[in-house]
Amino acid sequence: MKHMKHQKEQFEKKEQPRSVRLSNADYNDFQETAKKEGKTFSAFLRDCARHRNNSLEPGLVVHMQNVMNTAVELILRYEPQNTKAVEKLEKEVGS
């Protein structure tokens, strides 16, 4: 799929340069990981900082949501009379 460039608002533009001191080991480690993930060094560090409290990546959350959606669809198809289970799952899905 082709992608479009994100049009940044003024507050999103990267206008604050900072330098960071790293050991050679850390530098090599981060550099290698950034390369594997297809990111620049700066993008990699920004992502680490931004998501330091969030271990759930969106791809995993999407997958979990789809599993729940399938469960609800199966109940609706094979046990449509089981409305309590359906309502419970519908509310829990994604909340």
Add this chain to the structure above:
Amino acid sequence: MAIIKVKKDFSGGLKYLKNVCGYIYDQNYAVGLGGNGVNPYHPDICYEQMLAVKKYYAKTTTNPLIHVIISYSIKETPDIQTAVYYTRQIAEYFRKEYQTLYCTHNADHEHSWFHGHILVNSVSFMDGKMFSTGSEEMKRLEEWVESVTQSDAHVEYWSKEKDKKYHEKKARSQSNR
């Protein structure tokens, strides 16, 4: 022939995303609700889930979503079940990278009896990249729709002005009835 309308709204922002999520759930018309990576049963939760992906990649500004509307031709889509099946299959096009919410509306239109709505989160959940609606990508979407519906498909870019004219025409025809 299936007509694919592609709507983007840069001015509405996240409010547009919320409004469209609510519109999809119109109980009078919506059939075959489904989603990829979102809760298809509650519009508020669906909105929050799409927003969460945007926040994760720090891309909450500019165009929040791509709204794809597919008008199925009367000849080739004789019943609602076929339209529901088509909408679901067409939504698969976005499955690998983008959250989607879709449904089929059972509503009377000029050239079709049924039309499918697919809301696509403009930010990919895989890598945060933005969905492109350029000619190459839309050509690929046309080909996908053609393979699903086994009929010709054509993409139209839908602007706010066109939308306004369409709704004015609809209001006039409804008041004339």
